[in-house]
Amino acid sequence: MKIHHIGIVVDNIQNSLGEFSKFIKFDEISIPTLVGSQKVNVCFMKIGESRIEFIEPIDDESPVRKALQKGGGFHHICFEVDDLSEKIKEIVENGGRLIVSPVEGFEGRQIAFVLLNMKKTNLNLVELVQR
Amino acid sequence: MKIHHIGIVVDNIQNSLGEFSKFIKFDEISIPTLVGSQKVNVCFMKIGESRIEFIEPIDDESPVRKALQKGGGFHHICFEVDDLSEKIKEIVENGGRLIVSPVEGFEGRQIAFVLLNMKKTNLNLVELVQR
Numbered sequence: 347m348k349i350h351h352i353g354i355v356v357d358n359i360q361n362s363l364g365e366f367s368k369f370i371k372f373d374e375i376s377i378p379t380l381v382g383s384q385k386v387n388v389c390f391m392k393i394g395e396s397r398i399e400f401i402e403p404i405d406d407e408s409p410v411r412k413a414l415q416k417g418g419g420f421h422h423i424c425f426e427v428d429d430l431s432e433k434i435k436e437i438v439e440n441g442g443r444l445i446v447s448p449v450e451g452f453e454g455r456q457i458a459f460v461l462l463n464m465k466k467t468n469l470n471l472v473e474l475v476q477r
Numbered sequence: 478m479k480i481h482h483i484g485i486v487v488d489n490i491q492n493s494l495g496e497f498s499k500f501i502k503f504d505e506i507s508i509p510t511l512v513g514s515q516k517v518n519v520c521f522m523k524i525g526e527s528r529i530e531f532i533e534p535i536d537d538e539s540p541v542r543k544a545l546q547k548g549g550g551f552h553h554i555c556f557e558v559d560d561l562s563e564k565i566k567e568i569v570e571n572g573g574r575l576i577v578s579p580v581e582g583f584e585g586r587q588i589a590f591v592l593l594n595m596k597k598t599n600l601n602l603v604e605l606v607q608r
Contacts, residue, residue: 348525352483352554353598362598369593389525394479395526396572419599420551421560440499467493468550469485
């Protein structure tokens with residue numbers, strides 16, 4: 347298991363790439379691509395084994411539209427797991443909640459979103475991606 | 478260069494560790510330690526080559542006290558760099574601002590905080606740590 351990426355909501359991927367690349371040199375920058383299931387364009391900036399993901403909602407029905415209206419910024423941490431359905435089962439058994447069932451995400455990989463339902467830690471929204 | 482950690486502000490490290498460990502299994506969990514310069518206790522949870530850091534302010538003068546009062550949660554990304562003073566110089570030349578000059582941080586390592594001053598990307602506070 348590892349941290350696959352940190353998701354950051356932005357208004358416009360190209361503008362944010364232009365700003366951020368002045369400060370931080372990334373090992374690889376992916377071509378922005380559409381994730382239809384979430385109605386977002388995403389772009390990954392690889393640095394070491396992890397990535398920063400820019401997430402740009404493409405319309406008002408995107409689930410991250412509200413996050414952008416609040417100013418955008420940090421949105422979620424994504425963990426890469428060996429067995430997606432096993433990990434979801436374990437999280438739900440421990441009181442977490444599945445909010446986006448496994449669906450095709452970036453790179454055609456299966457992703458899911460869970461809410462950890464932690465009361466004392468403001469870090470509840472987590473994405474899981476199949477290794 | 479790599480992502481060393483993602484800093485998360487919490488009220489109480491032990492409570493948050495108890496909650497989070499139910500959901501995510503970490504490779505290593507450090508013993509919570511005081512970082513006197515920032516008036517915080519910190520705890521690192523290693524997963525792959527990166528870590529999640531819990532940051533608990535120890536008194537009202539801690540620079541993260543206000544972040545906790547707003548509910549805590551995501552606070553900063555920390556990048557590990559080969560040459561801390563060179564990287565700070567480069568960031569400042571590109572319009573960033575040094576807000577905590579190099580000082581002893583976790584593990585006795587030199588750390589600094591910079592504001593990237595990005596107008597279109599809500600991801601401005603960044604920690605740098607010497608490799």
